[in-house]
Amino acid sequence: MLQSILEQKRALSVYAADHNLPATVTANQWTLMERTAEVLAPFEELTRDVSKETATAADVIPAITALRRVLSREQTTDQGVRTMKSTLLEAVETCFAEVEKVPVYSIATLVDPRYKDRYFTKSDNLSLAKESLIQEMMKIEESRAANKEPEAAEPVSKAPRQEARSSLGSALDEILEECQSGAQSVSKTSADVQMQIYLSEQTIPRKNNPLDFWKTHATQFPSLAAIVTKSLCAPCTSVDSERLFSVMSNILDEKRNQFSPEKLEMLIFLKKTKKNKTKNIHFILKP
Template sequence: MSLLSFTAQWIDSQFNLQHATLQAQNFRGSHTADRVREAIEGMLNSWGIDKPRVHVILRDNARNMVKAMDDLEVKSVGCVSHTLQLAVHEGLLSQRSVIDALATARKIVGHFKHSPLAYSRLEDIQKDLKMDVKRLQQDVQVRWNSSLYMLQSILEQKRALSVYAADYSLPATLTANQWTLMEKTAEVLAPFEELKRDVSNPTASAADVIPAITALKRVLSREKTTDQGVRTMKSTLLEAVETRFAEVEEEPLYSIATLVDPRYKDRFFTKSDNMRLATDNLILEVAKIERAASEEPEAAEPMRKTPRQEASSSLGSVLDEILEENQLEARSVSTSADVQVQTYLSEKTRPRKSNPLHYWKDNSSRFPSLAAVATRFLCAPCTSVDSERLFSAVSNVLDEKRNRLSPDRVEILIFLKKKLHLIVKPESESE
C-alpha cells in the first residue's frame, strides 16, 4: 500500500508550535509528477487551503516530487536528512573497502539473527566475560545511520565475537584491517549521527540547518588525528557535504529562519556575502509586514476631510508630487524595518537549549513586525521524519491480521491515532 501523507505545521497567536496530520492518502498507480501534483492540489482544496497561504512544502528529494512542486507553483525544499544520507553514501559508504567490511559485518549479524541457538551461545559468552548482554543490530542499506549502529554494536561485542569464533563457526570473519576500518568509520560518522538527531527532533526547524551544517564542516575540517585513513575519510565526506549543501546559505527559507532564531542570528554564516544577502531579505520581509499593516484601514478612527489644496496645472509637478510621497513612505517603512532588524541582531544570542518561540512571545511588543516574520519562518520543519513515522504507524494498523481494511478506513484510523489528543480532552481539562 503506497501512501502520500499531508501534514501541516504552524505557530499560533500564543507562539506555540502546532502540528496536524491532515491526510494519509492511498496513492495507487504510477508516481509521476503530474499525479503527485494533482493529489496534493486535491488535498489543499479539500482542506480549504489556498496556495498563497502555503509558506513552504517540505518534500523528499525525488525528481518527481521536485517537478510536482514546481508545477504546483508553491515554494518547496528537500529533506535535510535525505540530503545527508546522499552525502554520507557518496563520501564514504560507496568506497569499496567500506562496502566489503559492511557486507562481512552484515553476514555476521544475520547469522545471529536467524539462529536462536547462536544467540544463546553469544549471551553465555557475554555473561562469562562480565559484559552487558546486548543483541547485535542489523542495518538497512538505504539508511546510513543504521549501518553506523550495526558497526557500533559489533565493535562493542568484539571480545565476545572473538571467543565465539574460536569455538563455533561463523559465515564470515573480519580481518584485522577490517576491524580497524570499522573503528575509523564509526568515529568519522559519529558527528553525522549527532546532526541527524538534532534536525530530526520534533522541535527542530529550518533555523537549525545552517548552524548544524556549519558546525559539521568545521568538525570535518579539523585535523585532530595523525591517522591518514581518518583524515582521508573526513576530507571526502567534507567534499560531499559541501557539494550537497552548497546553496544552503543562499536559500531564503534557511537563511531568514536562522536570522530570526535568537539562538543563532547571523553568527553561523560562513560567507559574509551570504550574511548580507540574508539580512537584506529579512529587512524586506519586515518591510512587507509593516507596509501591509499601514495599508489596513483603522476602523476605530473616523475618516477626516483633508484640507483642500490648490490644484496644480502642471502634469509634471503632480507626477513629482506623487513620486515624492511614495518615496517618503517607502523610506519610512524601510528605515523602521532596518532599525528593528539591526537592533535585534545587535543583542546577545540566547542559550542554544532555549526555546526561540519563548523569546518572541516575550519580545513581540518590541519587534512586532519581526515577530510576525519569525512565526512564518520558524514553523517550517527541516526533515520529513514525521512522515516516515506516520508510515511506520500504518504498519501497526494494516497487518496480516487486518489485511482487508479499505484505504479510506486506514486513513481514518491513522487520522484518529495522530489527532486523538486534540479531539478528546483530558478529564482535568473537561471539568
C-alpha cells in the same frame, strides 16, 4: 552497524579464538573501525537532530556549518580515515554549496534566537540573507501602517548559553563564540533598527525553545515576530510528516475501521500534540 560490532569486540575475539576461525579481524582493522565510527558519528547526530519533531528550517545552516568544521578539523587519530574525511567534506560542500542563499533557510536561521547570524560562512550570503529579511519586514510594516496597528516595546532578557558535549554540538558552540556581532552600521528604517538590535543581543541556549523567546519578545520586535510565524513553522525534513502515516496505521486498522475522518483526525492530533494523550480521548468519542 560499526558501533554494534565494536560493542561486541570482546565477545567476537573470544569466539574467534575458541573456534579457530580461518579469518579474524586484526587489531589494525579494529582500530580502523573505531576511527571510522568516530568520523561518521556527527552525521548520525545531525540526522537525529533534524529528524526531531521540533526541528525547523532554521536548523539546516547551523548544522551544515558545524559539520564542515568537524570534518575539516585535523586530529591525531585521522590516520587511515583522512581520505574518507576529505571525501565526505567534499560531498557536503557540493550538496550544500548554495544552502545559505536559499531564503527559506537563511531567514529562518536569522530569526531563530539560538543561531541568528552566527553560522553563515560567507559575508556575501549573510548580507543577502539580511536584505531578504529586511524586505520581508518592510512588507509587514507597510501592511501594518495601512491597517494602523500599534507597536510596543519591552527590554530583552539575556540567557547564558549551554555547553554541548558532542563533537557536533561543540562545533556549534565554537562558532557562536567566534562569530560575535561586530560594529553595526547606521540604521535608517524601523526594520533596520529591529534587526540590528535583535542580532546584537546574545543568543539563547540551543536547548531552549525559540518560540518561547518570541512569546516574550514579540512586542519588542513585532515585524520579526510576524516573520517567525511563517519561517519557524517550516520543518527541515519530511521525517515527522511521514511519521503521521505510522500513527494513523496504529489507530485505524482492520478491526477498528469505523472512525469518521473527523474523529480520526482528532485522535491523530491528540497523539502528536498532547503529553497525556489518553486523558482527553473520551471528549472526542462522545456521541
